[in-house]
Amino acid sequence: MIVMSREYDLKPAPSDEGASAIATGKSLINRRQFLSYGFNTVSGVLAASLGVLGFASLLLPPAGSGGGDLAAKYWAKGREDEAWYGPMHEQVMKKSDFVAEAAKSSTGTSGASGVWNGVPIIVTYVDHSKNAGSPVSNGKARFQFMDGYDGTGKYVGHFEDLSDVDPRLLPNENLVMIFGRCTHLCCIPGWQLVSNDYTEDTWTPGGGDDGGTKLFCICHSSRFDPTALEMNTNTNRSNGSKFRYAGIRRSGGPAPVGLPIIPIAMNGDFIEGLPDYVDWYTYCD
Ligand code: FES
Numbered sequence: 001m002i003v004m005s006r007e008y009d010l011k012p013a014p015s016d017e018g019a020s021a022i023a024t025g026k027s028l029i030n031r032r033q034f035l036s037y038g039f040n041t042v043s044g045v046l047a048a049s050l051g052v053l054g055f056a057s058l059l060l061p062p063a064g065s066g067g068g069d070l071a072a073k074y075w076a077k078g079r080e081d082e083a084w085y086g087p088m089h090e091q092v093m094k095k096s097d098f099v100a101e102a103a104k105s106s107t108g109t110s111g112a113s114g115v116w117n118g119v120p121i122i123v124t125y126v127d128h129s130k131n132a133g134s135p136v137s138n139g140k141a142r143f144q145f146m147d148g149y150d151g152t153g154k155y156v157g158h159f160e161d162l163s164d165v166d167p168r169l170l171p172n173e174n175l176v177m178i179f180g181r182c183t184h185l186c187c188i189p190g191w192q193l194v195s196n197d198y199t200e201d202t203w204t205p206g207g208g209d210d211g212g213t214k215l216f217c218i219c220h221s222s223r224f225d226p227t228a229l230e231m232n233t234n235t236n237r238s239n240g241s242k243f244r245y246a247g248i249r250r251s252g253g254p255a256p257v258g259l260p261i262i263p264i265a266m267n268g269d270f271i272e273g274l275p276d277y278v279d280w281y282t283y284c285d
Contacts, residue, residue: 262277
């Protein structure tokens with residue numbers, strides 16, 4: 001586990017033009033590229049309609065491929081020939097895979113869609129240990145620990161208010177695992193790095209909507225910055241109770257808040273998730 005000091009206390013990104021831009025034809029997201037590069041769209045949309053249990057019954061990978069019961073596994077069905085982790089579809093995620101892929105990136109990042117404990121996930125690697133000491137102007141990504149604001153703009157707390165209590169919420173060996181259902185209408189975003197305004201392989205600090213290296217939701221073009229870690233709030237869809245959570249920041253689009261973190265435990269080179277915060281994943285049915 002790496003322990004890092006607070007680096008940013010920035011205001012939330014002002015941009016909120018995502019959905020309207022799509023509606024007006026101002027192409028923030030190239031949907032054709034997304035369909036080519038993004039998370040397996042067909043099963044993603046299907047899973048969104050079935051809910052988490054349906055997703056589990058559809059996507060639980062076969063046992064016996066290494067790692068423990070809580071191992072995260074790659075999911076690249078339908079685009080095994082396109083995603084860098086396509087050849088590893090349904091295999092246990094390994095840190096060394098992410099490190100090797102990040103070394104090919106101009107930002108020092110890599111990301112992959114997957115499944116963990118029956119739910120969709122995205123795991124991102126950020127070469128924080130190497131880049132955190134360098135000027136942000138060099139475009140090398142690093143984690144940012146930030147203040148959080150809810151969907152109305154109300155301050156809710158700082159990421160480290162949660163990580164100070166439970167350090168397992170911090171990135172583990174430069175890795176972060178994220179619950180992969182959008183806080184807008186529960187679609188399943190995907191990781192992509194493609195060449196357009198919002199997906200090119202660039203990184204900018206502040207958790208805003210400029211630069212690339214963002215996580216996108218295909219449904220209505222919400223964007224999330226997997227390097228910007230904050231505290232936020234959301235609501236249990238079944239009983240209406242509110243909860244605070246550690247997550248990645250929403251940088252643009254109609255999603256009201258960011259996506260929750262699933263704390264990681266390393267099992268050698270294997271990446272495993274900890275089921276300690278399942279109440280954080282209850283904003284979808
Ligand atoms: S479900 Fe609407 S932007 Fe994700």
